[in-house]
Amino acid sequence: MLLLAFVIECRNDRKRRHRKMQSTTGNPMYALRDVPGKGKGLVAIEKISKGTRILSEEPVVTVPCNEQASEQLQISICQQVDALSKHQRRAFLSMHNIHAYGNAAEQYLGIIRTNALPIETNESEGRGIFFEACRINHACDNNAQKNWNTKIKRHTVQALRDIYKGEEITIYYLGVHKNREARNKALQAKFGFICLCCLCSLPLEQSQESDRRLDEIYRLDGLIGRGGVEGIVSSPLRSLGYVDQQVRLYNKQAPDDAGLPRAFLDAAQIAIANGDLARGRIFAERAVSGWSTALGGDSIEVIEHGTLARDPSKHMLYGISMKWRTTVDEAPRGLEPSDFEDWLWKREKPKRPGQLANLRSHMAFPGFMDLPGKNTVDLDFYESSDMVTYRPQRHWCFLGEIVDFGMLLRLEMTIKDVDGKEIPLYFYTDGRGSELAPAQVQKGYTVAILYAQRHAFVYGDPGIRHEDPQMIKIFPISLHELLVLNDQVQKFSVELDGIRLCHGCGRKAASLKRCSKCSSFWYCDRACQGAGWNEKGHKANCKLLKDPDLQGLFVLKWDEFDNHIRFPLHAAEDSEV
Ligand SMILES: C[S@@+](CC[C@H](N)C(=O)[O-])C[C@H]1O[C@@H](n2cnc3c(N)ncnc32)[C@H](O)[C@@H]1O
Structure with a gap:
């Protein structure tokens, strides 16, 4: 019984190898060409649109991850190379090798070390040689994304943006996006070259700016993950703020960066863990859309998180806190795109000088x-x-x-x-x-x-x-009345560039007179004051607005904590108007 299983397994293995050998080639989108200073590389022979799958390939030779150059490994590699067809072996041997070698086994290992890409099988993680994907050169501002697709067990490369005819297809060889110096150190040590891509060739000032952004993205990554689930429940606004900053930096640095979907997923998880299904769904949709472009619709990321975008309440973190509770369809409609983003990221608009505190601010006046x-x-x-x-x-x-x-x-x-x-x-x-x-x-x-x-x-x-x-x-x-009064105060009590609004007639002017009782609203003349008093509710509100405690709520700098404040509020805060 055991022997029979062994024989079947050997046959299957041969079949698998045979399939491997038939893997790719003949893709009309690109050609293998000489690329100055880089050896060979893949060049687009037609326009490749953003999100297109450029190639999908099975490995021809595989090695386990981090395997030392043991005798057993060398035997395994030699067996795999020997099993290749003549044509394939020639292709394998023509691959770039930056390592010195004394015999065939060392040569094969050198080729694998120079070219292998990560793979993952059911049993373990490893690395594999792909005849075409391994010909793609590196760029720090890569236009394509590599990925081992665990679902289809193939290595895929997708266009991150439109790639034009004659343009070289490039991927990113390193894990994390680091600053220029760190990138080049790693590229030189691992692959033996200094990168001369557009990002690495920026003038000093722009290069330093790009480095600062990358360092900050990296630092924010640490902050987002720092507190784990506890962190996103105990300080969700802060965590979401970190992701917001990260997304803005990505958009400045490289709007097609494959790190963006990860950031959107982080945002989705923060929202969902706090019961906010509306934001959770939108963030998950953005993550899925980014992964569809970078990894394809058959990737595990799109499949798993597509379910999340359809029903975020199925996420295991949903309900840990209900602090931000919303239903999936509670997103506001009809907002300007920038106002929608402010809502989505729970951004507080920065106060302009002279602007009063808004009692509708959830930061200062939380539910x-x-x-x-x-x-x-x-x-x-x-x-x-x-x-x-x-x-x-x-x-x-x-x-x-x-x-x-x-x-x-x-x-x-x-x-x-x-x-x-x-x-x-x-x-x-x-x-x-x-x-x-x-x-x-x-x-x-x-x-x-x-x-x-x-x-x-x-x-x-x-x-x-x-x-x-x-x-x-x-x-x-x-x-309700207090919030309506607040809206009026926001409109009629503030001065913008020396201009105020008359509470009676709505006219903008620099020379208005203020209500002598509450000092909050401003009028053109007695007629306007009368209109404000009788028709616009100031008769009821004037007394309230005279209350130093209410005035204190408007003038306090809520985001600047020095010491606890107490009722009655007045004097000290009055001077801040
Ligand atoms: C995986 S191979 C890529 C294909 C390789 N150019 C070839 O001819 O087969 C990696 C090697 O290509 C070269 N290479 C890749 N990207 C490069 C770049 N941006 N600048 C210079 N050389 C590069 C380096 O020699 C590196 O060790």
């Missing part, structure tokens, strides 16, 4: 699910220089409207946050809530709590445990 958890260190909110003590890296304030309240042992409220989520708020202050005047505690009023955290109560739903009376303020206005 409940975006708050840091009480028992974990959320690196989107805290920082540490010694990894022992942590302090906020910025200020934040939770806003919620009182839906209901009651007093048993302590004051308890149900409040609805900016995302419409209802949560309990328990007063664990010394006065258990009695420090608030009854007139302040009204349904429909808005509670502002500085540095709020999500608290898991033993009995009952997660909510906020409020302890410091100076961290809370109640505004006599609903959350």
Whole structure:
């Protein structure tokens, strides 16, 4: 029985070898040509469009990965080379060899070391010789991508961008994209040449700029992966920000870089791990599209992550945190492309000088699910220089409207946050809530709590445990009205290049007069002030806007943490307007 299995295996092996020998050739897209300074190389003989599969090839000789030059290896290589046809053996021996040799076995090994590309079988990883793929020369700004396709067990090369007739097809020999010096060190040590591609021939200043980008991409890679799953749950915004930076750098450096899909997958995983299916799907789609171009639709990357793009909730990380919860089709429609990107990457628009804080900013005024958890260190909110003590890296304030309240042992409220989520708020202050005047505690009023955290109560739903009376303020206005007022403040309170907008008639002018009561809105004259007061709601809002605590929310520099702020806010922040 065993012997029979051995004989069948030998026959299969011969068949496999035979198949190997018939592998490729005859591809009309390219030809093997002399390339000055590089020996031979593959040159396009017609235009090859981006995403085209240039070749797909099985190995003719294989070796295990990192195998030392043992006698056993030499025997195996000699057997494989001897099994090649005369024509193939000639092709093999004509391949480039940068290693000195004393006999045939050493010569074969030298050829393999100079040319072999990575392969992966069911049993192990190794390297293989491909008659055509191994003829492709290197460029640091390569126009094609090599890949061992584990699904079809072939080496594929795809066009990363349009390659024109007469242009040389190039791949990238090294693993990670490094700076020019590091690349050339590695290329010289491993392949015996100095690269003279366009990227390596840039003038000094541009070359240094390119190096800085590559070094930064590499550094960001480390930061993205640093905290593992815990990191992307404890500081998702920061992690997504790293990927955002990386993608922007890739787009500047090489928009067709095969590293981009990996970055999009990282972004998809961050979004999905935090319950954000809308962003997760979009990022996964971008990753799949990049891999389709670089690796082809039959690659494992496209097949596996295509499923993810169709249903991101199937990802194993989905649900670890629901901090950013969205449904798959919740992406906004009709936005300008740049606004869509801002939404996708959760970018906060940088404040212009003189601009006020926006109460709609999720960074400064997060919803409940975006708050840091009480028992974990959320690196989107805290920082540490010694990894022992942590302090906020910025200020934040939770806003919620009182839906209901009651007093048993302590004051308890149900409040609805900016995302419409209802949560309990328990007063664990010394006065258990009695420090608030009854007139302040009204349904429909808005509670502002500085540095709020999500608290898991033993009995009952997660909510906020409020302890410091100076961290809370109640505004006599609903959350919706407060946000509408905020929109008006953003429009009518700011000065841009010396120009303001009249709250009464909307006219832009440099010489407007401000409301003497709240100092927030500006008017052309008494008639406009009257219109603002009676028709545009300033009568109701003026008193609110006079409140230094509300003004403080608008003028505070939320992203600059020096010390904790407390209510009442005023004076110090006033001067920052
Ligand atoms: C895998 S082979 C590529 C095909 C090879 N040019 C030939 O004639 O068979 C690798 C060798 O090609 C040469 N080569 C590849 N890329 C090069 C480049 N950008 N500049 C100079 N030589 C290069 C180097 O000698 C290197 O060791």
